[in-house]
Amino acid sequence: MAPKTVLITGCSSGIGLALAVKMARDKQKRFKVIATMRNLGKRGCLEAAAGVTLNKTLEIRQLDVCDERSIITCINSIPNRHVDILINNAGVGMIGPIECQTIEEMKGVMETNFFGVVRMIKEVLPDMKRRRSGHIVVISSVMGLQGIMFNDIYTASKFAVEGFCESLVIQALKFNIFVSLIEPGPVVTEFETKVYEEAENADYSTTDPETADMFTNLYLKNSKAIFSSLGQTPNDIAEVKGLAGPPFRHQTNPVYTPMTALKHADPTGALMTDTFYKMVFKYDTLMHISLKAIKVIRWQARKMRQGVKMLGFR
Ligand SMILES: NC(=O)c1ccc[n+]([C@@H]2O[C@H](COP(=O)([O-])OP(=O)(O)OC[C@H]3O[C@@H](n4cnc5c(N)ncnc54)[C@H](OP(=O)(O)O)[C@@H]3O)[C@@H](O)[C@H]2O)c1
Numbered sequence: 001m002a003p004k005t006v007l008i009t010g011c012s013s014g015i016g017l018a019l020a021v022k023m024a025r026d027k028q029k030r031f032k033v034i035a036t037m038r039n040l041g042k043r044g045c046l047e048a049a050a051g052v053t054l055n056k057t058l059e060i061r062q063l064d065v066c067d068e069r070s071i072i073t074c075i076n077s078i079p080n081r082h083v084d085i086l087i088n089n090a091g092v093g094m095i096g097p098i099e100c101q102t103i104e105e106m107k108g109v110m111e112t113n114f115f116g117v118v119r120m121i122k123e124v125l126p127d128m129k130r131r132r133s134g135h136i137v138v139i140s141s142v143m144g145l146q147g148i149m150f151n152d153i154y155t156a157s158k159f160a161v162e163g164f165c166e167s168l169v170i171q172a173l174k175f176n177i178f179v180s181l182i183e184p185g186p187v188v189t190e191f192e193t194k195v196y197e198e199a200e201n202a203d204y205s206t207t208d209p210e211t212a213d214m215f216t217n218l219y220l221k222n223s224k225a226i227f228s229s230l231g232q233t234p235n236d237i238a239e240v241k242g243l244a245g246p247p248f249r250h251q252t253n254p255v256y257t258p259m260t261a262l263k264h265a266d267p268t269g270a271l272m273t274d275t276f277y278k279m280v281f282k283y284d285t286l287m288h289i290s291l292k293a294i295k296v297i298r299w300q301a302r303k304m305r306q307g308v309k310m311l312g313f314r
Helices: 014-024 044-053 067-078 101-129 150-173 190-201 207-229 234-238 254-265 270-282 285-312
Strands: 005-007 031-035 057-061 083-088 132-139 177-183 247-253
Touching: 005 014, 014 031, 014 044, 014 057, 014 234, 031 044, 044 057, 057 067, 067 101, 083 101, 101 132, 101 150, 101 177, 132 150, 150 177, 190 207, 207 285, 247 254, 254 270, 270 285
Parallel strands: 005 031, 005 083, 031 057, 083 132, 132 177, 177 247
Antiparallel strands: none
């Protein structure tokens, strides 16, 4: 069987880079990967990670999801514009009190995380429909299912993506096109570094002191603890089975499943708001102890897996 052409956006780092390399190195050679990035000056890490697959099963092309011309140029450069699998990965984060963010900055997040996905899908969908085959994957987030304090705009962008895909999936199925949403919890990538850097340099004088304190001393502290205790690696996401098959939603971190289930357990939203309020403002000490315990358990499990591997059992 001819390899499937996979186009991935945002491959200069993190999940996109890991996915591109994982698929390009597929032992059964099922994929030809078009790994795209908006700034080709950042191709070094991907080239190094791609190794022997570079220009064989992995090609690097320029594509900015906010620039329609670059999308069209990239798709037109693919023979017969034939994309079997589109992986919408490019994304940006944004954290902080909304009083400290401009509408222009907020629009920037929506432009990339929501309209970026829409632009890409609009460009490949007609060809997929004609061929009556295709798979559209979107790297969403648990924040596409559940709002998190001080992630208001980022969460809104991922909710937008989720609503868009939930509407599209049924029509797409009629054309034998599958749509999949991958919903990771925290993943340790440059994404985290970038938002923390922005948070450190931001001006909090446009909000009240209580909110500024809540963000810098409570949220940032909790967020860092959550990333270091529960964070997955980009490779964990690249291993996700849903990428090669059609389930519509795939949460990659089972720790988050109960959290996202709260609103379904109580449609009034009271259970969800009450739980989060208590977790953040009342039982934060307990939360930190639990996070530390989880961190130790995960560390032990990792060591055990390494030991099992070293002994040659896997
Ligand atoms: N890290 C997490 O905790 C986490 C959790 C859930 C979901 N996600 C989602 O996973 C996806 C990948 O994030 P990541 O964690 O791998 O972060 P990352 O390492 O920062 O990667 C983001 C990628 O998107 C690219 N990008 C940004 N704007 C773009 C644009 N206009 N056009 C094309 N590419 C653009 C970045 O390129 P530049 O290098 O040029 O900026 C970079 O290659 C995002 O959609 C994110 O929302 C991340």
